[in-house]
Amino acid sequence: MKNVNEILGLKNTNEVNEKLNELLASFQVYYQNLRGFHWNVKGKMFFTLHNKFEELYDDAAEKVDEVAERILTLGGTPLHTFEDYLKTSKIAVVKDENDGMKLVEATLENLSTLIKIERELLEVAEKADDEGTNALASDFISEQEKTVWMLNSLLG
Template identity: 50%
Template sequence: MEADNLNAIGLHPEKSKELADLLNDLLANYSTFYQNTRGYHWNISGDKFFELHVKFEELYNDLFVKIDEVAERILTLGHVPQHKFTDYLNNSKLPESDQVTDGRKAIEEILMAFKTLLAKQRHILVVSAEINDEGTNAQMSDYIREQEKLVWMYSAYLRK
């Protein structure tokens, strides 16, 4: 394909749009997960309060960074990131969490969220590889590697 038919970063415009749509879907799921995690942090109680309160804060801070990175990747691809909570709630596969005070329940919900995110990111990885989008590919690979380790750690916590 000639360079004239490519976008500013050298990718096919229609394929970039498809990828941006997938990233917007991921953004919606990340945003819902972020808000759920803030709720876990705020509302956790019980004998594991101190350790879980800190872990949930670490998690939502990481999610905050990833939300920004995903939105910026959408912009880099030449498209617009969604930003309305109504869009997030309409597009997210992750449900809003009710007030969760129980640490085990919060961690179970976190593990289900990671399962959803990992599947979405693996799909994005396939699409980004097909169009030689190394930027998105590297981003998703990094997220997958980090989150697989978190799944292991949160799962180990539940096994006590």
Template identity: 40%
Template sequence: MTTTNTKAMLSNHLNLDEKKMKKLHGMLDDLLSDYHVFYQNVRGFHWNVQGRDFFVLHEKFEELYTQLYQNIDDLAERIITIGFRPLHSYSDYLKNTIHKEITDISGEEECVNQVIHGLGTLVSSHRKVAEFAGEAGDIATEDMLTAFVGDLEKRMWMFTMYRK
């Protein structure tokens, strides 16, 4: 590859392939959308769960949505760092998410099952985006998403153990 071609392809401030970074931005916006809808679902479970384990689940759902909020902030800031503007409206989130809004659920088992399913969906999405980030040479995004996966998988395991 000649120097001229390299400059044309690597024109962003991180010296990464601009076309790949645009695609990564779209993938990160989709992930951000997934986070927002799942976050709101977990908030709903926190507020509405009923049953003998209310106190435990109420607290665990709060711990989870607090971490989701932190991940949302980190993800949005990463999008800005790589040179783009993150989505920031719920209408955009709803158009770009693979999660469904979940309403009118208050049973402990159903809430926990929805959390496990939502965490699994997030983990799967993270893996795809992290793999593409690595292919694009964006090791910082890949590393951040990989760390998120470790935490989400642990939380998924813990909620799974609750069901046993």
């Protein structure tokens, strides 16, 4: 039986899977940050931000699943423990913050980090002739850049 990479006609995907796991771990911390933001936000923009953070964490949960499934598609094993996520994530945990505008700023910082990882992933996937991962990362980047623009506009 052929391995998945042979069937898909891909070159060595070890580096792709490493970068995908970095993205997965970072998305998991981003997701958990957003849950905390949703629960704890206070201020004049409470209703707007409470709903926006929920929208963003629902989207992040879907992306977590897509990334994990991409790793499996490429014959890898997705990280799946909080210990591994915290060790691998490029996003820092945000704790004990409830000011709405500071949470928006933290979300922008988190999104900036995710976009940086995804751009690095594009380069790694290109070397492996991995169009599926390229498409995934490109789609994520397009959506997140629009979210960055909108959140940045909210800050003025």
